[in-house]
Amino acid sequence: MPINCKSSCGKKAVLKRPKTGDALCKECFFAAFEAEIHHTIISSNLFRRGEKVAVAASGGKDSTVLAHVLKLLNETHDYGLELVLLSIDEGITGYRDDSLETVKQNRDDYQMALKILSYEELYGWTMDRIVAQIGRSNNCTFCGVFRRQALDRGAKQLGVDSIATGHNADDIAETVLMNILRGDTARLRRCTDIKTGGGDDTIPRVKPLKYSYEKEIVMYAHYKKLVYFSTECVFAPNAYRGHARAFLKDLEKVRPSVIMDIIHSGEQLRFKDSVKKPVRGVCARCGFVSSQQPCKACVLLEGLNRGLPKLGIGKKSKGDRMIANQDREIALRERANLVKNDF
């Protein structure tokens, strides 16, 4: 038997919202979904009038919906924001090249400026070449670290006031679980924050979709007929996050509201005074935000350029030993060359 829309608009419901269990018709769902994001933006003071905001766009469902909704809300509620799309080209053939086409389509559809920054121009490496050197394991470490810094670099080039990312409620709940599983208290403290960064030397990042369920984002994109790219990355067998994700999906089947409950729990967590807090600083080499010296991106890049790709993977002491060994070998070789030249 068809169910009526919860809002008593008289229409038949087409979906059941996982967050609240309410059955809604298409129009009421659109209105509710957009109103919630508007409420999140207003109540958390994510933007100020006149700001320039970069929407981190990958061409996937989250960033496509984010760009669409931000543009819509900016017009309807007159936020007075200048929105631009910022994409990172990691150089993954068969994946990013196709998804960037989707972003370009979004640029035309939403009439927003688009800036594409590539790993090639920033670091001199593409992910294809990185994977060719290090193999399939740990490649996501390089991609993730470089992408986060590339976003900062792109934002600086564009002169924006903040970067809006498409992290949804599922992503945040999953990250809470994952940080507990690996005992990462530093990230556990900040992973539920709706706004991160924003000191004197950093550009803040905001998550307007923090309270939007992944399922609702997919439904919104589907019913709005938005163009998005839904292929998995060709290099992405994601072991660790996969564990947390599978667990969360199982939990969600039992009680759909568990996602919000986990975010709530993550926000309420406090730590003993004895637990070390990371100090946010700036990398002495590249000048971008980091809590260690040098930053992870610089260490990984140094590893690639030295021909020691495992340099930034695992313990720092191991990396230091690798550098010392290589320096010793180079010194030996140079001495041998000198001897040869003497002859």
Next chain:
Amino acid sequence: MCTIGEDDFGDEGAAHAMVPESSDSGPIMGGTCTKCGVESEFVYQLKFRTAECKGCFLSYARHKFRANLGASKALPKNAEVLLVVDGSAESLVLLDMLHYAQTQNTFKRLHCNARVLIIDERALREQPDDDKSLFAILQELRIRYIPFEFYVIQLGSSLNDLQKLDEYVPKYGTNELCSTLVKLRSLTARQDYLHQQRKIFIASVAHKLNCGHVFEPSISTTLATQLLTAIALGRGGSAALDVGLQDDRLHSGVKLLRPLKDLNEQEVQFYVDAQKLKPFMSAQQYGVKCGKGASLQNLTHAFVANLQQNYASTVSTVFRTGDKIAQNQQLPQALTKLELGKSDAPSMPFVCVHCLSPLDCALSDTLLAIEYSRAVSKAGTKCFAADELETKAKQQLTVERTLCHACRNIQAEFSDDSRL
């Protein structure tokens, strides 16, 4: 867009730290103890430790128990202690350790007066155990652990029914607790309700027996499960007390202590083997038989069991994470500020009337977002001002103002108008 804040680990995370491990249990036949150098019939080899003889292993395991109580100074001298024995291996290990600590010479003796409580939970089980064999086992235990006094009571019954083991006559039939459980729609809510009620019940028995401290036999694996369960249930603000050495939320000032919290499953198994203990009841919780997909608790339990089997170090990491968290103290103070302007401020409790955790609803943006979603779903395309909807959502948040978020979830599961 599915990764956040993983600068060090990348999407693959600490996969290198999550290496499948093999588990081995039980002593090895014959060998030399690397600690005392004596040749013995059996040696015990724990993960990350060398083989030890029975004596050295027992003193190592017992030291963990004593160190926990000693370092924290949580147990005052000559305290009255109530030890809850549920027949599980862990509870028997705790009983044995406590008994040993009491029988040592004056210098090393643990100065406290212990009583043992056995909670008869058979009313909740579908198939009651055989009375005679159970009581024969309990009598055997009582004789082995003289001079401890053993008390028995049925879970949820009146405190007047508390009896010594020798005088105990089991009563059959359901009580109020059983009938309340039936009214809760989901197993998740039933298990959470039972967990809270059990704690309240133990505290009231401890108070009746003039015991200020209760020993609970939770080990690291149980506490890792407990932490993840608390997170999934929305009890993050008070999770530190659910997994820490001491939980001081209980009624009548009773304090719950978990002196075995640093022991792992392998150590418990070895201890049971070394001391020839006979666990007589699996520590199976209510509803576990319904399968792993039946509740959040069962799922978490199965998830941790799987980790324990394949990635035991990850379970230990989860437990260590639990060791680093603290209770959210900001909640009551923040509430005080909010409530000051209202006439009923002095009478407002700052802790949940059910679980005694700090109230966490009024200040949470996430909970406001859920209520806002409800309000907005109801409004649909009808034009409401955002402020109006937010006011409605805020009102909803104060409907059950005496309950914390997780207990509100239990309350919402009642099929009738029962109140917590």
